[in-house]
Amino acid sequence: MNLNETRISTDAEINASLRVSLLALFGGAAVWLVVGLALGVVASLTFHKPDMFANCSLLTYGRVAPAANDALLYGFCLPAALGVILWIFARLGQTPLALPIVPVVAANLWHLGVLTGLVGILVGETSGHIWLEFSRAASVLLFAAFLLIAMTAAATFGARRERELHPAHWFLFAALLWFPWIYSTANLLLATNAPVRGVVQPIIGWWFANNLVFVWLALVGVGTAFYLLPKIVERPLATTGYALFAFLTLIFFGAWCGIPAGAPVPAWLPTLSSLAGGLLIVPLIAIAIIVIKTIGGAKVSCSGGPFCFTKFGMVCFILSGLMYAAGACPKYSRVLEFTWFGPAQVQLQMLGFFAMIMFGAIYELLPRVMNAELPFPKLARLHFWVSIVGVSLFVIPLAIAGVEQGIKLQHANVALADVNASALMFFRISTIGQLILLLGSLLFALNIFVMTIRWKIALFKTALAAIKAPLPVSEVKA
Amino acid sequence: MKTGLGVFIVAAVALGSSWCGFVLAPTLQLGGAKLATVLNSTDTYPTQRTGDATLGLQIYRANGCAACHTEQVRQDGVACEVLLTGLGKNQPEEFKKFVQSLLPLPEWQHHSKELTAAFKDWNGTLPQVVLGKTDKESADKMADLLKAAGCKSETRIYAFGTDIARGWGVRRSVAADFLYDNPVQLGSLRAGPDLANIGVRLADANVQLQHLYAPQSVAKNSTMPAFRYLFEIRKIGSTPSPDAVTLPKEFAPAAGCEVVPKTEAKQLVAYLLSLRANVPLYEAPFTPVISAKP
Numbered sequence: 001m002n003l004n005e006t007r008i009s010t011d012a013e014i015n016a017s018l019r020v021s022l023l024a025l026f027g028g029a030a031v032w033l034v035v036g037l038a039l040g041v042v043a044s045l046t047f048h049k050p051d052m053f054a055n056c057s058l059l060t061y062g063r064v065a066p067a068a069n070d071a072l073l074y075g076f077c078l079p080a081a082l083g084v085i086l087w088i089f090a091r092l093g094q095t096p097l098a099l100p101i102v103p104v105v106a107a108n109l110w111h112l113g114v115l116t117g118l119v120g121i122l123v124g125e126t127s128g129h130i131w132l133e134f135s136r137a138a139s140v141l142l143f144a145a146f147l148l149i150a151m152t153a154a155a156t157f158g159a160r161r162e163r164e165l166h167p168a169h170w171f172l173f174a175a176l177l178w179f180p181w182i183y184s185t186a187n188l189l190l191a192t193n194a195p196v197r198g199v200v201q202p203i204i205g206w207w208f209a210n211n212l213v214f215v216w217l218a219l220v221g222v223g224t225a226f227y228l229l230p231k232i233v234e235r236p237l238a239t240t241g242y243a244l245f246a247f248l249t250l251i252f253f254g255a256w257c258g259i260p261a262g263a264p265v266p267a268w269l270p271t272l273s274s275l276a277g278g279l280l281i282v283p284l285i286a287i288a289i290i291v292i293k294t295i296g297g298a299k300v301s302c303s304g305g306p307f308c309f310t311k312f313g314m315v316c317f318i319l320s321g322l323m324y325a326a327g328a329c330p331k332y333s334r335v336l337e338f339t340w341f342g343p344a345q346v347q348l349q350m351l352g353f354f355a356m357i358m359f360g361a362i363y364e365l366l367p368r369v370m371n372a373e374l375p376f377p378k379l380a381r382l383h384f385w386v387s388i389v390g391v392s393l394f395v396i397p398l399a400i401a402g403v404e405q406g407i408k409l410q411h412a413n414v415a416l417a418d419v420n421a422s423a424l425m426f427f428r429i430s431t432i433g434q435l436i437l438l439l440g441s442l443l444f445a446l447n448i449f450v451m452t453i454r455w456k457i458a459l460f461k462t463a464l465a466a467i468k469a470p471l472p473v474s475e476v477k478a
Numbered sequence: 479m480k481t482g483l484g485v486f487i488v489a490a491v492a493l494g495s496s497w498c499g500f501v502l503a504p505t506l507q508l509g510g511a512k513l514a515t516v517l518n519s520t521d522t523y524p525t526q527r528t529g530d531a532t533l534g535l536q537i538y539r540a541n542g543c544a545a546c547h548t549e550q551v552r553q554d555g556v557a558c559e560v561l562l563t564g565l566g567k568n569q570p571e572e573f574k575k576f577v578q579s580l581l582p583l584p585e586w587q588h589h590s591k592e593l594t595a596a597f598k599d600w601n602g603t604l605p606q607v608v609l610g611k612t613d614k615e616s617a618d619k620m621a622d623l624l625k626a627a628g629c630k631s632e633t634r635i636y637a638f639g640t641d642i643a644r645g646w647g648v649r650r651s652v653a654a655d656f657l658y659d660n661p662v663q664l665g666s667l668r669a670g671p672d673l674a675n676i677g678v679r680l681a682d683a684n685v686q687l688q689h690l691y692a693p694q695s696v697a698k699n700s701t702m703p704a705f706r707y708l709f710e711i712r713k714i715g716s717t718p719s720p721d722a723v724t725l726p727k728e729f730a731p732a733a734g735c736e737v738v739p740k741t742e743a744k745q746l747v748a749y750l751l752s753l754r755a756n757v758p759l760y761e762a763p764f765t766p767v768i769s770a771k772p
Contacts, residue, residue, distance in 0.1 A: 046703050050693065054704035061703050062542020124540030128661035157482060165480060173482060174489035181493055185501055190661070198511055199653040200504050201662040207500040211493070251489060255496035262552045264651040264664070266507060272499065338548055338668040409668065412643030416671055420701050 015369045017096035018087055021152075022369055023452050024107035025083035026362055030445040032075020032114055033355070037438040039068035044431045047424065058122045066133045067121040072350050073131065073213065074142065075114045078179075079107065080358040081220040082149045085172045087365050088227050089153050092169065093160025099152050106148035113141030127191040129205045131212060139187050143180065150176045167243035171223025174251060175216055182211045199265050210258025214324060217349055218250060221317060221357045222287055225310050228361060229294050232307045238293035246286035253279040257324070261333040270330075277328020284321040287314075304381030309360030312388060316352030320345055323399070335410060340423065341402025344395050351437060352391040359383065359444060366451065375450040379443045386440035393433030401426035514654040517758040524657055527752050534749025537742045539661060541705065548665035549674045549753065551647035554639035556763065558617035560609040564630030570602035576627055577608075585619065605632070634765040635758075645679065646672040647755060649762040655755045670702055677754040684724060686747045687739050692729040708743035711735050 045052055046061040053059040082103075090097050097103070117134030120126060126133040134142070153176055157169070186208035189196050196204065230237045237243055256276035259269045291314050302308040323345040326332045336342070363380050367373055374380055401423040408419045513522035527535070538544070565573060577597050581590045589609060596607060608631065609620055617633045624631040637649040651674050656662045680686060685696065691709050693700035709723070711731045721744070722736040731737055739747075758764045 047701055050701050051704040051706075054706040057541070057707045060541060060705070060707075062545040065545045066542060126539065126542070128539035128544070128663055130666065154482075165482070165485070169482075170485045173485045174492075177486060177489050178493060181497070185497065189501070189505075195660060196505055196509055198508060198657045198659070199662060199664075200508050201656075201660075202664050203504045203508075204501055207496065211496070248488070248492075251492035252495075255492050256499065259500070260666075262550075264550050264653055264655065265504070266653070269500065269504065334552075337552075338666065340667070342666060405668075410640050412640045416644075416668075417697065417699060420669070421699065424701075 011368075012371070014090050014094070014096050015371060017100045018090055018369050019455075021086060021097065021100060021103035021107065022083045022365070023448075023455070024104050025079045025086075025110075026366070026448055027452055028107060028111035028114075029076045029080040029083070029358075030441070030448045032071045032079075032111075033441045034438070034445055035118075036068050036071030036075055037434060037441050039064050039071055041431065041434050041438060043068050044427060044434060047427045048431070057124070063122050063124065063126075066126065066130070067118050069346070069350075070121065070131070070133055071114070071118055072355075074117065074134070075111075077217060077350060077354050077358070078142075078146075079110055080362065081175070081217075081224075081354075082107075082110075082146070082153075084224055084358060084361045084365070085153055085176070085220065086149070086156065087361075087369065088168055088172060088224065089156045089160075092162060092166050092227070093156060094162045095156060095159045097152065098155035098159050102152045103149050106145040106152075109141050109148070110145035113138045113145060116141065129186075129190050129201070131209045132186055132191060132205065136187075136191060139183070139191065143183055143187070146179055146183070150180065166227065167237055167240055167247070168223045168227035170244075170247050171219045171226065174247075175219040175223065178211065178216050178219065182208050182216075199263075202263070203259065203265055203269060206258040206260070206263075211255060213346060213349060214257060215251070215254040217354045218254065218317065218321075221313065221354045222246075222250070224357050224361050225291070225314055228306065228310050228357075228364060229291065232310070232364075233295050233298035233300050235294065235298070238290060242286055242290050242293075246283045246290060249279070249286065250283040253283065257328055260337055261328070261330040262337060274328050274330055274333075277325050280321060280325045280328070284318055284325070288318050304384040306360040306364035308384050309356045309363065309387075312384075313353050313356030313360065316348055316356065316391065320348040320353050323348065335406035336402060337406070339402035339406040339409070340398050340426075341406065344398035344402055347398065348391070348395045351387075352395060356387060356391075359387070362448075366448070370451055370455060372451065372454065374447050375454065376443075376447055380447055383440050383443040383447075386436055386443065390433050390437035390440055394430050394437060395433070397426040397429040397433070401430075508653060511653065511657060513657065514759050517760060517763055521757070523654060523757050523759065527658060528748060530745045530748035531752035532749075534745035534747070534752075535659065535663075537708075537746040538749055539663060541746075543673075544663040544665040546665075546667060546669035546702070547671070547673045548668050549672065550651040550664050551641045551649070551672055551674045551755070552639055553637040553642055553650040553762075556635055556637050557611045558609070558614055559607060559611065559634045559636060560617050560620045560624075561605045561632045561634065562608050562624065562629060563605045563632050565602070565604070566628035566630065568627065568629060570600065573597075573627075573629070574600065580623070585616070589616070611638070634767075636764050637762065641672060644671070647675045648766075649755070649758065649764050651755055652759060652762045654759060654761075673750065673753055674755045675753060677751040678756050681751060683747050683751060686750055687723045687743060688725055690743060690746070691723055691737060691739075692725065695726050695729040705743070708740055708746065710738050710740055712738060 042059055043061055043065040086097060086103060117138030120135035120138060121133050125135045157173065186204060189204050190201055195201060226237055226243060253276045257273050257280060259265065259273035261270045261274055263270050295311070300307055302311070327336050327342065327345065363374065405419055405423055408414045516523050574597050577593055580586045581593060586593065589612065592610060600606060609617060621631050621633050641647060655674070689696040690705045692704055693702040712735065714734055714736050718736055719738045721738050723739060725737060758766060
């Protein structure tokens with residue numbers, strides 16, 4: 001074996017290998033975050049002025065609302081997650097990214113796929129299944145891009161110099177397996193020319209949505225937090241045993257959730273899901289204990305940095321998980337089903353939990369990977385406070401509106417028009433929350449873009465200097 | 479969990495088991511589902527949609543109506559109702575006495591309040607509800623008693639729950655209702671009413687079109703977005719279009735113009751009118767009300 005190969009790579013090498021891939025993934029993710037939140041604002045305008053887009057098919061609620069969600073999930077959450085996974089695998093393994101060019105190609109394919117999918121939804125080309133609205137062409141692009149990145153991640157994982165596995169490895173590795181499996185199943189059985197028939201469609205749709213929006217985001221978000229928190233507070237995760245327990249219960253119980261209690265399907269399906277939903281409390285408690293024991297009493301100042309983002313993200317995760325478990329319980333589900341409570345939980349999961357963890361990770365890793373300070377560190381801190389306010393104003397009123405709507409819908413003598421009228425006040429507040437979140441996303445995008453541009457200018461300058469450098473005398477003569 | 483392979487296997491087992499449970503098993507159990515038989519009849523259900531309605535389902539999909547509307551009715555349970563339809567040789571007063579005689583019996587005790595209330599001011603009009611909400615056993619017992627007393631009665635099964643009280647359907651939605659849908663759009667949010675039975679509830683195509691063009695013209699303060707892009711506003715030519723939508727004044731187009739639905743709007747309405755989940759099935763029984771008067 002060559003001596004050079006066994007040498008532990010330096011941090012600089014690892015960072016350099018990640019640079020282009022991560023910029024490609026995060027840059028696009030930042031754009032889709034802004035787009036998704038902006039589309040969300042457009043969608044909620046419908047409730048304030050219903051015939052605003054009466055003549056504009058592109059912006060009608062039924063198209064913009066799913067487009068907004070897909071832009072957030074597929075446009076922001078997934079590529080951001082993939083970038084963070086690559087970084088963690090390289091760091092934990094003490095090895096540079098294997099095949100560093102592949103994720104760059106994949107990131108571009110991915111973002112092209114999201115663009116295709118979103119345009120498709122707005123012109124009415126959708127499959128009609130929740131979270132699977134993207135057209136076939138878009139799904140193929142996303143799937144291929146994911147496989148390419150998963151391959152790179154697996155190769156980096158295989159080449160690790162530090163053989164011991166970190167708990168973050170389990171969560172992130174499982175996530176890499178999870179997505180291709182559920183995404184191919186759902187697309188092949190639902191979005192083809194010969195899909196499965198009747199209610200098998202929504203059953204598979206629920207299975208997919210649960211495994212993506214709840215389980216997948218949980219795997220990546222919690223895995224990332226389990227890597228970041230110990231690193232920031234400079235103590236080990238407490239403890240590996242608890243983490244293993246949390247991991248196993250999360251995947252074994254989580255994978256069975258998702259079929260609503262009253263669904264018009266054979267009764268054993270929702271029964272199993274309700275049971276799994278109740279058991280979900282177990283990993284939630286385990287994860288909460290791990291986080292508290294790991295960071296409890298740590299003297300690390302937070303002041304809007306990555307630590308704050310991660311902590312707040314984990315609090316939201318527990319809340320979102322509890323809301324999810326409540327929605328699975330037949331007793332509450334009778335009231336909460338079909339109300340705004342569901343969308344509130346999904347938004348909390350995506351924006352309160354997952355996005356916050358990703359922001360934390362990205363603010364932590366980007367200066368290292370780029371070997372440069374954030375261009376606007378103050379704006380990054382401001383982003384934290386803006387996000388907290390935004391998430392709270394967006395999600396809490398929506399959840400309350402949902403509970404109220406559910407209770408009123410139970411009383412057949414309360415007209416639907418009155419139910420909707422009393423929700424309007426909550427929508428006003430939550431639209432303000434969305435606007436604040438949009439502002440926050442602009443702060444995030446600004447940091448990333450200025451950083452990218454500075455890096456490109458620096459590259460250009462180095463190249464220019466190389467060209468301008470006086471040629472060695474020997475070459476001039478020849 | 480010391481190696482990558484270990485993690486891989488554990489994750490594959492976890493996801494694989496749920497895949498078998500929620501993907502494979504339902505496909506095997508329901509994938510070959512055949513038409514259901516309507517209860518007490520030889521008719522099959524559901525009936526195939528017309529071409530227009532089938533295309534309309536795609537308009538419904540493309541415009542994301544399912545973002546605000548569900549197509550699934552829930553129920554809390556089923557109950558029986560016993561109706562008195564004929565007194566035979568009895569007089570109303572005699573019948574009241576007969577009911578009185580039942581009250582002390584242990585098996586009718588928990589119905590005694592209801593029975594007393596039902597017959598307090600009764601003057602003999604028929605049909606009259608004897609038991610409003612009871613189980614099958616008590617209903618049969620009561621029917622037997624009435625028969626023995628020489629009266630005629632009818633026992634009806636009905637589903638109850640808030641969705642049904644709102645008039646959104648007569649029974650819960652079941653798997654059979656969606657056999658011909660592709661994609662199946664159950665919906666997950668009720669920003670608007672459930673549409674599983676909208677074809678029964680709002681059977682007038684012109685009102686449906688008017689509602690799509692201007693929801694507020696049908697339901698005041700409606701938060702449903704208007705779908706004017708599914709319509710065309712054009713000058714009335716020498717002969718007005720027979721399809722033109724009739725609208726109240728404040729929603730009507732400028733004088734000399736008419737609102738004509740595009741093909742998409744007509745197909746969408748054909749689809750809406752095809753939403754009629756109103757036949758009794760084995761898994762969701764009820765006794766249909768035979769509309770006696772034409």
